[in-house]
Amino acid sequence: MNIYAxxxxxxxxxxxxxxxxxxxxxxxxxxxxxxxxxGQEAMxxxxxxxxxxxxxIGAKPNEIIFTSGGSEADNQAIVSAAMIGKxxxxxHIISTAFEHHAVLHTLDKLEKEGxxxxxxxxxxxxxxxxxxxxxxxxxxxCLVTIMYANNEIGSIQPIKEIGAVCKEKNVLFHxxxxxxxxxxxxxxxxENIDMLSMSAHKFHGPKGVGVLYARTGxxxxxxxxxxxxxxxxxxxxxxxxxxxxxxxxxxxxxxAIDTHTPKIVKMRDKxxxxxxxxxxTVLNGDRYSRLPGNVNVCFEGIEGESLLLMLxxxxxxxxxxxxxxxxxxxxxxxxxxIGRPHEIAHGSLRLSIDYDNxxxxxxxxxxxxxxxxxYLRNMSPVWSDLKKGKREYVIQ
Amino acid sequence: xxxxxxxxxxxxxxxxVGVIEDxxxxxxxxxxxxxxxxxxxxxxxxxxxxxxxxxxxxxGSAIASSSMATELxxxxxxxxxxxxxxxxxAEALDGLPPHKMHCxxxxxxxISSAIKDYYDKNNIPYTDDTFKSLAHxxxxx
Numbered sequence: 001m002n003i004y005a006x007x008x009x010x011x012x013x014x015x016x017x018x019x020x021x022x023x024x025x026x027x028x029x030x031x032x033x034x035x036x037x038x039g040q041e042a043m044x045x046x047x048x049x050x051x052x053x054x055x056x057i058g059a060k061p062n063e064i065i066f067t068s069g070g071s072e073a074d075n076q077a078i079v080s081a082a083m084i085g086k087x088x089x090x091x092h093i094i095s096t097a098f099e100h101h102a103v104l105h106t107l108d109k110l111e112k113e114g115x116x117x118x119x120x121x122x123x124x125x126x127x128x129x130x131x132x133x134x135x136x137x138x139x140x141x142c143l144v145t146i147m148y149a150n151n152e153i154g155s156i157q158p159i160k161e162i163g164a165v166c167k168e169k170n171v172l173f174h175x176x177x178x179x180x181x182x183x184x185x186x187x188x189x190x191e192n193i194d195m196l197s198m199s200a201h202k203f204h205g206p207k208g209v210g211v212l213y214a215r216t217g218x219x220x221x222x223x224x225x226x227x228x229x230x231x232x233x234x235x236x237x238x239x240x241x242x243x244x245x246x247x248x249x250x251x252x253x254x255x256a257i258d259t260h261t262p263k264i265v266k267m268r269d270k271x272x273x274x275x276x277x278x279x280x281t282v283l284n285g286d287r288y289s290r291l292p293g294n295v296n297v298c299f300e301g302i303e304g305e306s307l308l309l310m311l312x313x314x315x316x317x318x319x320x321x322x323x324x325x326x327x328x329x330x331x332x333x334x335x336x337x338i339g340r341p342h343e344i345a346h347g348s349l350r351l352s353i354d355y356d357n358x359x360x361x362x363x364x365x366x367x368x369x370x371x372x373x374x375y376l377r378n379m380s381p382v383w384s385d386l387k388k389g390k391r392e393y394v395i396q
Numbered sequence: 397x398x399x400x401x402x403x404x405x406x407x408x409x410x411x412x413v414g415v416i417e418d419x420x421x422x423x424x425x426x427x428x429x430x431x432x433x434x435x436x437x438x439x440x441x442x443x444x445x446x447x448x449x450x451x452x453x454x455x456g457s458a459i460a461s462s463s464m465a466t467e468l469x470x471x472x473x474x475x476x477x478x479x480x481x482x483x484x485x486a487e488a489l490d491g492l493p494p495h496k497m498h499c500x501x502x503x504x505x506x507i508s509s510a511i512k513d514y515y516d517k518n519n520i521p522y523t524d525d526t527f528k529s530l531a532h533x534x535x536x537x
Contacts, residue, residue, distance in 0.1 A: 342431075
């Protein structure tokens, strides 16, 4: 059995999406910036794609900027808000400790340029509250950037409430919604979102294309300079096959949320319950305010990379926040941010499932994971110390 | 692929996993915070390593390095085992990715540490040079 359970990393491109993309390679291949007839046909397709994306998140078409993906959208949103703030002498930005690196590294850069960054505590359940945001906002605050749902532990933040606080305080609010778009219903106006980032390949669209939604009136700063594409705010010839694919993917995903979610949630909950039967195992991220397909647990006494390799041999494709899988010495900053000690964070497993997974696959994952965890624990000196009482369990 | 076939073989079928209850020397290096710990158990008879077992908490290359290192010194005189370098372990595994070389260092250190324990328990004299690999601890890697 081969089970792909790494949909938070990327999803399979849907067949309808691929079919929608293909004509843009050899039929409607003209540049939408060209004045001739085929160019204008491509421009019409671009307009339709923009309208489709806008409609899915309750935005206006002219508020949609096509980018190369979520990271670029995050960079542009944050840098733009920072530049707007700087022009008004406001140099304070609020975020959280468990953002994606596309956000955190952009904030690091701004900090070096003199901005003051406040990273809010996300607590053990991986949640930040609107009250925390309210308390952190000061006269100098130019931006609040908080992810819609965490990519590793799946916790969904109270975005509407946070947006309301920002609106009241007249501070720009950006949300990295890369993991949320196409998986939960989002309405940028209703949820008081000024800027939002998304990436097509997280909802069965192609890789290499994303969108930055920026409310009318927000002056964007270019990350990529050049031609006048995207109202002059994002240069570079439009990636038409990808943009056309993204438009189909977002509609397909958003239309299916209500039908898919109950099935995915049921499988997710089965997986969580099954894995928590393994002794000394803890769930990461809030149990209820959680992405439908996200499961993330830590097993005491084992290391994540060897766990992944063992599961891979059983045909289970997952991911981990251990240092060894990241290529750095530290385990996942997300798991450290929710207070997991290093040695526990090394033993994490993320399974991100989708609608095409099955109930039988969940049974198989639970069965195999139990065996693999037991096997690795049996060769772990940490586990033998725990059993002998020479070391205290962190996870009860 | 990230790892060579040899690494995967030793990861999938690790040799000498376990514990020796009446070991003559035990060495443990690394720490859980960094994500890897290796523990080596030696049975020594007449200056020959007659049995060796390991326990490892760590990634695939840490487990494979432990397995390969124990294979390389099993049945060998203690003096030969002391000459085992991390390079030899990595080479025997047909190489490790650059950021995984520290796993082979850990294997070398775990063996040195177990032999040192054996020397200490049996009052066998040695110089500072004998265990120079242990001078740099894993945290400094």
